[in-house]
């Protein structure tokens with residue numbers, strides 16, 4: 001039995017965390033994540049969860065405490081945004097390298113400077129090579145569902161990697177939406193109990209965590225991480241299937257929205273996918289063959305699903321909400337180019353940079369992308385020919 | 394050290410065997426070698442307490458020498474040895490080797 005709730009994205013994340021009731025939650029506030037942990041702290045204060053909440057003096061400490069607790073065998077969560085994630089940076093790598101299945105909602109926000117608290121993806125895109133799995137969410141429903149699934153993905157013995165569940169700052173985090181949540185019992189049965197493979201507290205089976213690892217073994221440990229990330233693709237899909245059985249809501253690596261026969265496809269992630277779906281619906285009603293390919297899992301990157309989802313496209317518009325300075329295009333664009341290279345797929349790919357620092361992207365903007373795609377089909381577009389949406393000329 | 398494939402080792406750099414630092418001979422890192430003068434030593438064990446590599450060797454509560462296979466040559470033992478006693482002296486490893 002689903003419970004229909006009306007929550008902000010932050011509160012939806014806190015609701016998922018209440019039901020998961022992790023052993024340890026470490027926390028340092030940063031806009032726009034603050035309300036998420038504020039809400040969870042209420043649950044702790046009201047005795048609704050048993051979680052040990054560790055309040056620390058910085059995000060570097062929040063991630064360090066998470067690593068310590070996870071090494072001790074606890075199920076651990078934390079959350080952050082933008083500069084907070086940047087301050088965690090060193091330990092973000094260590095969490096993944098030590099194979100600790102920490103789950104962290106990240107409320108996407110532009111990185112300073114100049115100082116800006118609004119949404120773009122520069123924070124988590126900067127983290128794309130840290131070894132964390134990254135699931136992007138389109139709305140509050142997906143925030144909730146992704147967090148519940150992230151626990152099982154992270155803790156899968158073939159994966160054992162931390163997961164970031166990202167959602168757009170303010171656009172999702174502070175907007176009230178209707179969503180369906182599981183019953184408490186359903187959710188706690190879903191996540192089950194976590195049994196760590198190694199724990200610092202097991203004196204019968206003592207283990208050393210995070211030792212010096214030089215020329216002789218570091219490379220082998222990185223190879224293992226590559227394997228864990230590669231296994232994650234299958235696990236994300238199987239967890240998505242199991243979650244669909246439980247909730248009725250389907251999840252995969254990508255979502256193909258009317259792409260099967262589409263001539264023109266927009267590729268995006270996050271809340272912009274919701275806006276793009278409205279435009280796709282409108283233009284389909286006008287008889288235009290347009291579609292949206294939404295990327296849910298950016299790490300691991302869904303190469304096979306991307307190739308399948310773009311099979312019919314004559315022109316593709318890739319929307320990037322962060323810059324890869326000095327590179328030909330944004331991070332998503334580069335991945336799409338790499339996914340299609342060597343497949344023999346002939347298509348025109350245009351990179352659009354949008355929404356930096358929370359700049360709005362409207363229905364009209366996305367419609368004009370589709371209209372531009374109609375004019376470029378068949379043409380060769382240089383990878384560095386980036387176009388800007390909503391930038392004053 | 395036997396070198397195993399990535400498929401054979403525990404993930405994440407975990408070491409499953411307790412106390413296996415013993416098989417890692419850190420003595421080769423040494424630049425300075427502590428030289429112990431048994432005549433001067435009063436067996437106060439200040440060096441034994443302070444040595445970060447457990448390289449001061451004891452027998453029946455008395456110092457008997459230094460484990461050069463593990464001693465990294467940090468010099469803490471020589472620093473901690475009471476000034477009036479000075480039973481430990483740090484000597485350049487190359488000089489110590491040449492003197493042999």
Ligand code: SF4
Pocket residue numbers: 427443444445446447448449459463464465466467468469470471
């Ligand atoms: S030099 Fe350092 S490592 Fe060597 S015995 Fe003295 S204290 Fe121990």
Ligand code: SF4
Pocket residue numbers: 429433434435436437438439440441456470473474475478479480481
């Ligand atoms: S500190 Fe000096 S005197 Fe004391 S036990 Fe060590 S070598 Fe001997």
